[in-house]
Amino acid sequence: MRVLLVSINRVRHPYPVYPLGLDHVAAALAPGHDVRIVDLCPGEPGGGALEAAVREFVPDAVGISVRNVDSTDFTAQRGFAGDVRDAVAAIRGATSAPVVLGGAGFALFPRELLRVTGADWGFLGEGEACAPLFEAIEAGRSPQGVPGVVAPGGSLPAPARGIDPRGPAAPGLNPALGWYLAHGGILNLQTQRGCPFRCTYCTYPAIEGSRSRLFDAVSAADRARRLQDAGARYLAITDSVFNAHPEHCLAIADAFRAAGVAVPWSAFFAPTAPPAGFYERLAAAGLSHVEFGTESLSDPMLPRIGKSFRKGDVLAAHRAARAAGVHVAHFLLFGGPGETAETVEETLAAAEELDGAPLFVFCGMRIYPGTGLWSRAVEEGQVDPAAPLLEPTYYRPAAIGLDAIVERVSRHAATRPAWVVGDGAQRVQDQVAYLHERGRAGPLWEWLSVA
């Protein structure tokens, strides 16, 4: 049957992110079905690309990938559920084919997104396992009861996992590939799934599972090489925490070198003290940008948000990565349980020691259902346990208001060009887009520290 896969994400900050997940879904369905992808990121809102694709392709089923639900930024809140609702309405105007929602954003709010958008079915879990859902639709059977399938108003199944998750060897059918290559040149890949960490606010274990599943380094490197051959000028590794298993990173680095991967690449790292020579070996294989999920530099705060590292580890990781000659940035997240004016000051002061690093700072922890932060907020009466929370709700520390944190952090950032508060920093978006238009590749945040 004909399956149309839609990526509706139009967010272009910090740069346009290639919809990797849909390539995986397309590869899983392509052997048995006629699959087409329509990617709405390059076009303008209301540009009619979706309706045109539906009318031209005449699909028997439509799958929508819901990546972002909101900006997750207290200082610049934007929600995207309305875009999904509008996309479903546009599809309904052009076909009676059933509409299925999937993706990381969908996994966080499945019932609510089905309700708000009016889609027919949802799929929880890895797209590699979604073929039975489409087979049921093709056979005219109800997909109810198929692993991972959610019906509107229905109960939630366990996420469907377990099928080889490495994805297609080469970039898939996305006709917008060339547009991404022209807007930053960044393609992406995973080298593992799952997140074994226990950060209280975070959704990654819920989305990917809490057990790491490491991909074989040679096939991950083969995929990286094919992305390079397809024109990628930069690779983003999208693993939840790349260095959860340092020996895996080293195997990946060695395999990249053996496979002839020559383009630079980046990943998210936990700022844990690394083994000797760790960053040197990764840098020798092309690692150019390290993004540390640091969140706080206050030793009392770190365990409260489920971090096992302390300020000393962050500084050690920072220095080790800098000494290897790679660009280093840190993410900070203020406003967790137990945050006080003192812990905010502690983090601001300690951040001065992170020489040469841009700091991406978020104020306010969004409460996601099922996380440790959510349990705490429920206990404290901050949220109703039945509240869907699709509308972003942020944790409120008892000792300091979020507005006071924003004010203090923004004042600090005002005199420091390498500090970016929230995702709403227009100057940064404009600067990166400008450099991409002139042919530069990669995330380019290193330019902030010289601004």
Ligand code: B12
């Ligand atoms: C890596 C990453 C980034 C990187 C991307 C780098 C790159 N070049 O690719 C960076 C740092 C740039 C980034 C930025 C942002 N991100 Co981000 N990111 C992630 C992360 C960790 C992994 C995404 C990924 O690539 N996964 C691997 C692919 C293969 O998986 P997938 O897309 O989920 O697809 C699989 C399944 O979901 C499913 N599937 C997908 N679509 C469909 C469709 C159908 C029909 C079916 C059946 C199945 C299906 O099958 C696929 C294969 O198994 C996720 C968290 C997570 N662990 O998922 C957050 C996440 C997606 N990001 C999120 C957010 C909010 C953002 C930002 C808006 C943050 C900000 N304020 O700046 C920006 C937006 C960027 C943009 N332009 O869209 C949220 C989205 C949820 C939400 N709250 O809205 C997530 C879920 C994290 C979170 N907070 O919970 N991000």
